[in-house]
Amino acid sequence: MSKYYLNYLDELESEAIYILREVWAQFENPVILFSGGKDSILVTHLAKKAFYPAKIPFPLMHVDTGHNFPETIQFRDDIIEDIGAQLIVGSVQESINEGRVTEEKGKNATRNALQITTLLDAIESNKIDCAIGGGRRDEEKARAKERFFSHRDDFGQWDPKNQRPELWNLFNGKHFEGEHFRAFPISNWTEMDVWNYIKRENIAIPSLYFAHEREVVRRDGTWIPNSEFLILEDHEEVVTKKIRFRTLGDITITGGDESEADTLQKIADEVAGMRNTERGNRSDDKRSESAMEDRKRQGYF
Amino acid sequence: MLDNNQLLRFTTAGSVDDGKSTLIGRLLYDSKSIFEDQLHAIENTSKKKGHNGVDLALFTDGLKDEREQGITIDVAYRYFTTPKRKFIIADTPGHIQYTRNMITGASTANVAIILVDARHGVIEQTKRHAFIASLLQIPHIIVCINKMDLVDYSEEAYNKVINQFEDISSKMLVTDVRFIPISALEGDNVVNRSKKMDWYQGAPLLHTLETMHISSDINKVDARFPVQTVLRPQREGFIDYRGYAGRVASGVFRKGDEVTVMPSGFTSKIKTIDTLKGELEEVYAPMSVSITLEDDIDISRGDMIVRSNNKPEPVQDIEVMLCWLHKNSAKPRAKYSIRHTSNEQKAMIKEVVYKINIDSLDRNIEDKDLNMNDISKVKIRTTKPLMVDSYRENRTTGSIILIDDATNETVAAGMIV
Structure with a gap:
């Protein structure tokens, strides 16, 4: 008899595929939040697996701060062509031009916090009800308490003390008009798992x-x-x-x-x-002990 | 890591004083799973708080409110890896008012670690934690008898706890229980073998977690495949493709197997089992695949593909051990949405049979209210049949949640009797 158990990477892969299919089944208009980083590349790869032989049935969305590595943008465009998906771009520069946000000043100025407004605007204007992200619970202590299906109110806010319980593999994505969810298929992966898997699958x-x-x-x-x-x-x-x-x-x-x-x-x-x-x-996380939690509450990735 | 390394999920229930946070900190620290920047942050905080040395408990600090109050409120997930296994810890609060969080953490665990203070022995809380582990059918329980350093590493204290625990667990459905004397603070028998307890012949905690047999934790007999969604690529090469996407809940399916689609009862044979990497000859839990059948049958989300010679029962009346999770209590005869695998129907709680006092484990047949953290046996009627197995036999096809349609919140979790 062959072994009837999975190794840890296969089990993580299967779990992520299960989550992605649940998102597709439970939401009207999901997107993958694509930053060009390895975690969102991994989520995109897993989505290919989840829906094969069909194409990934939803768009990728990039929140473009304008402060990109040129390599990242090239990579994004290549991947879009490869999977044949639609790309939605939310532009921080446009949010600044429209006066929705104000640029930070000084040598340590970043557009990191400004992304929140652009992201929430893009979610609202595209009527997105679930944004799939590459967040992992091992990244940061506020993320350790994140759900697979994470509810956001109609202001896009996260309420960490009032999260829906998630038991077994039963995920509840029900929501009212104007609210949305964030879904995190690779919640249980660590940085090491991500690299071992990228190596195993030879992901670009x-x-x-x-x-x-x-x-x-x-x-x-x-x-x-x-x-x-x-x-x-x-x-x-x-x-x-x-x-x-x-x-x-x-x-x-x-x-x-x-x-x-x-x-x-x-x-x-x-x-x-x-x-x-x-x-x-990442200097964005060094600002205070609860820097990530504070940003997540407001609607950060 | 080796290719066949498995994933083990364990839960730790405990409260402020029993050393749970210290134990987790010790596991992470001694297995070298803590990064230097984390360690420096903890060292600084330890100094600020006036502790001597590093307070290992600070590694498990979470949300702002929890740091301020010094307690765990929610389930926090933590990860570490050794050369033998990857581990996921569901770190849950131990107080009675957080029963729902304990149950959440326990729902996916292979192992429950129950902490007992060697000085105090088995207390009400221990009983509650053991009961939850048995209710959620966690396959393995490890009782860690902690703070052995405070009882002079005495074998007598250890044996006393074993006797007390066996006394309470004899009334519960637990199969695999082990006892390990430890000091999380001093590091005895957590990762490294204690030099102060020669009388203990067993393995330290980490070695136990690394080597215990967990491949049989999933039901390998009853083949169940809940359909999540239907894949219709409608593109070159796959024009007529109709694949049923899902994750095998239990058992094994092979190409050519005769299968029945529930609840319609139509039968067919498995034509292909597909993945991006190619076709498979067989598939087993918990793999995610796409299955095609020989015949054109109407199948959609919520249906279940099973082997024809081993079918679950389609039922509309179920008895459930129900844990109420929400601050809004159950309304008498109110209707809820019920989620069972990928199937969703409407349901009504027809009757509360009894409520369990989870400290004494007595049954109360007078009190019929379902308030947050209550565990009760209830009778539920659904509008359409669910294809169920008992929770004892199958954690995936034996579990349900209830959702309140007025708020969309998950209000209860249940295990089918």
Whole structure:
């Protein structure tokens, strides 16, 4: 008799596929929130599996801050062509132009928080009732309490103390007009699981994740990439280093690590030996102890 | 990690003082699952609070309110991996007013860890936690007798707890119970074997979690495939394709198997089992696939494909052990939506048979109210048949939730008797 149990990656994959199919069955108008980062690439790959031999039956949505790595945008467009899905873009620049949000000032200014308004506007104007995200519970302590199906009120807000209980595999996506859900199919994956799976499935990811030469500036203990948006202080110096990024956010806030890892195997080995969390280099999370929880309550990813 | 490494889900129930947070912190710390930036943050907070050294309990801190109040309110999920297995911890509060959270955490667990303070032995709370583990049919229970350092690592204290626990569990349906004497604070028998308890011949906690047999936790006999959605690609090469997408709830299906579609009762044979990677010859729980049949049958979400020689019962009247989850109490004879696998119908709670006092485990046949955290045996009538197995035999096809249509909230969870 063959073994009748799954290994951990197959079980995580099957769970994620199950969640994606539940979303499709329970909602009218879902989208995948696509950032070009590895987690949203993984969710897209899992969606391909969930609906094969049909195509992914819903669009991808990108909240474009305008502060992108050029590689990310190219990658996004390639993937859209590959899967033949529709792309919805919510533009932070447009939100600024329309006066919906005000740009932060100073050297540490980011468009991170501004995304919330753009995201919620895009959800509302496209009548989206479920936005599927690549959030993982191991990323941050506020995310450890996130549900697979996470309710948002008609202001797009998350109420962590009043979440619907989720038992067994029974998910309740019922909602009133104007409310929406966030769904997190890879909730139970860790950073290591994601890399092991990407390696196993040989999933294409942006070149930014691999070690490469880049102009960078040392700031707050990490290497911030040089870009047209970066405001240099007098004492700061642009140098060229071989680095790679563990996560991809805006080019203005995503720090890289010095690395020689230029293959998926080397990345997996490197991640296995890492002694810091992946969001440790994200200045958006360093602002306060509850920075993530506060943003999530307002409607962040 | 090896290719055949499995995933084990365990739940820990406990309250402020029994050392649950310290135990989880110890497991993560000694298995080197804590990152340096997390450790530094905890060291800083420990200093601020005036603790000596690192307070391991701080690793499990969650939401702002929980940090302020120093308690766990909700279920928090934590992850760690060893060279042998990946683990998911459902960390739940232990107080009676959080019974619903314990039940949520327990619903998917392979193992329940029940903490007992060696100084106090089995108390009401222990009984409650054991009862919930048995009610939710968690396949394995590990009783960790904690704070052994405070009873001089005495074998007598350990044996006393075993006797007390066996006394209470004899009335419950538990199959696999193990006892481990530990000190979460000092690290005895959590990850590393204790040097102070030579009299204990068993394995430390982590080794036990890494090696216990869990492949049989899922029902491998009764083949059940609830249909989530129908896939109709309508594209080149798949013009007439009609695949039934779902996750095998239990049992094994093979190509060519004679199957029956419930509730219609039509029979057919499995033509193909499809995945993006290619066709499969057989599929088993909990795999997600798309199944096609030889015959054109009308099948939609909520239907269940089963093997023709082993069918669940289509029933409209079910008896359920029901846990009320919502602050709004049940309304007498009110109607709810009932969700069972991918099937949804309307349902009415016809009768409350009894309520269980989850501290004494006595049955109360007078009190018929269903308030938050109450566990009661009830009779439910549904508008259309559900294809059910008993929860004891099948956790997936034996479980239901109730949803209040007025609020859309999930108000109750039930296990079919």
